[in-house]
Amino acid sequence: MTDAQVLVVGGGPAGASTAWHLARAGVDVVILDRARFPRDKPCAEYLSPEASRILAAMGALSRCEGAGAATLAGMSVRAPNGACIRGDFAAAHGFRGFRDRGLALRRHLLDAIVLDSARAAGARVEEGVRVTDLAYDARGAVCGVHAVNADGRSRVLRAPLVVGADGLRSVVLRRLGLARHAWAPRRIALVAHYEGVEGAGAYGEMHVEHDGYLGIARVDGGLANVALVVPRAHARRAAGDPAGFMDRWIAARAHLAPRFARAARVSSVRATGPFAQHARRAWAPGAALVGDAAAFYDPFTGEGIYAARRGGELGAPALCDALAARTPRAAHAALAAYDRARRRAFAGKWKVERVIALAVAFPALMNHAARTLSRRKDMADLLVGVAGDFVPPREVLSWRYLARLVLPLP
Template sequence: MATVAYTPDADAIVVGAGPAGSATAHYLASAGLEVLLLEKATFPRDKICGDGLTPRAVSELVRMGVPTPAQDGWMRNKGLRVHGGGHVVHLPWPEIQRYPNFGMAKARGSLDMTLAHHARATGAKLMEGMNVTGPVLHERTGRIIGVRVRQVDAKGKRLPEEAGAERVLHAPVVVAADGVSSRLATQMGLAKRDDRPMGVAVRTYFRTPRHDDEWMESHLELWEGEPNASPLLPGYGWVFPLGDGTANVGLGSVSSTGRATKLDYRSLMATWMKNAPAEWEFTKENQIGPVRGAALPMAFNRAPMYYRGMLIVGDAGGMVSPFNGEGIAYGLQAGRIAADVIAQAHVRTNDLARERTLASYASRMREDLGGYFTLGRAFVSLIERPEIMRICTKYGLPRPLLMQFVLKLLSDSYDTRGGDAMDRVITALTRIVRAA
């Protein structure tokens, strides 16, 4: 980390106050560092997501010390109810040492604000309405030493020049937590990889009597028309009860390459809702807000994860599971590891030692998730073929032992040390495969 002639505004700047960015800022502030957490929007703000939290994600919230009382909109669930192949199977979350035996759901507009305010309460300086327009680079080394920012209004629009003039914020380390497009990482020359899976998901909200269902629900078959009388399309659907009179309802699909599947998701969503049981009350009258979609970058689709003073966390680095499309748990984990690396680098006594410490971030992330994500890439190459997915659901769902194994694998809810035979098999597989 080269010594440069500027006065830092903080020890670190985090760009983006989603789960990954807020977790990074929280842990940095907890370690005693001065951190700026920059968010373009003004809270509360919406985010396209299924709103579901697996036990792995819940465990990260526990580490952060985030309170999760029901009265604040945290809806606990027992596990997953799976529909497919003419079967309905209830799969409770596994009882393992690593994670709690329950998942949760919370609307992302509320979740992200909660995490950002938690980071602020820990000591991070949260700056909302701050649009990062680009990196500031050291003219000799090319390292990032800050960002250019411009204040925007609550809708993200530029303020008059005198009120929203561009200014520079300096720090020796910058964290890119600015989402799937990651303008900051792109401007630093880090492009997305085309050899990683890419998912697409759409969702909306419905008022429904199912809002307090204690099970998250997954539908493994999506039909072009009438069930069992029309072509089966690649993808899956979900219903995540939120406990507040509403449920998050959505669907998604995944491609084994960086080119997202070209489906008419909104039309597919309308067909699914038309075929939904009447008692669900998923009708136009009960729909809250439009159907909105987002890309799901998977399996470390942007590299390197550390580059010239910048660390990449969350969706910006493709930290979404190819198995289930979850990104919150891995964003929180990345923030925790990134903050630890930055804090350790901060106390090193020379530039070379600081640089080596910062560079360890990528190897730590690959060690933790590389094998699992590699298995997920193989999984995607199979399930993106509807005929294979149909066989799996028809003959696999009725087998309880097999489905217990599948739930552990797909939800990343297995013990890496000890555990039962299933845990040991999954752990061995993640270690055997090449964590590319």
């Protein structure tokens, strides 16, 4: 006997989006999440203009706006040498996003709204249920999960398909043995909300320094999200006293310290990391991976929430095909098609993320690129549009663009 047609492990953006699409297609789907919503998640909380398209499709955009989501006109980046780049989402390059603005909403509000949408579409949601392992059938295909309820009771839930949407440190990814070990920046992040950060306005800000970067974005309630990302080498000092570490890092920057002089931290400082994770492929017999469980690289370009939702949008039709398949072979082919669709959808953005990570890791490169982009608003707009998920990555991966970026300015 099965408990559902699909079990989705994790009710964050990836799991809720996948379940929403499945429920709308008439699939009996259960979301299992170890947390109880509203739950928090350390994040810079910026949503790209294209993320609004998926929120609108799920009927969640007006609720996010009603919850007071701040709007962002674009992004600004300050390089270690002080050169500043500013790019707008609404620009003259001819590409338009679903909206001309990004949004920023605290995750405990955003994720609860999106999970509610999945519930309203017909998904069943079980909170306070921690998945500990996968269950396998006689052929070695995944056929369910082992879970522990909040009261400590263990149980096995069965379904023909299991979706791992359980984020960084995904238990589903690990149990499937699909984690790929590749080079990635090993960083940790400290995140907090502040009141009264001077000048936190219409643009999301990134301040890149030799020893990390700081993001500032206005969110709902007149607050600012402040996210500090530093190399993992700082982890021990940061973990011992995250608030003190963050205060000292900001106070040591002459361009940032005055802006925080009258600011008050209104949340605890939450630490997370390291965050790079990549699956060799996003499926196995009886299972699929979505969101951070399938891939996450670095928060600099801030599109994980969009990618998680888009993953659900891409995955649901393939999961429906796999459920309808008459043979295991046909079901595997459907899941493999999902993996290919993901690669097609995200490959360009993955390359851009890696180029940016390289520039962040080598300040001389960042300084040079920032000098160029600060004088070439058209190029900055294109890059910000790619980060906003509505300009095709090929626009900034072309030889023409890259040559202009690295060659000396006339």
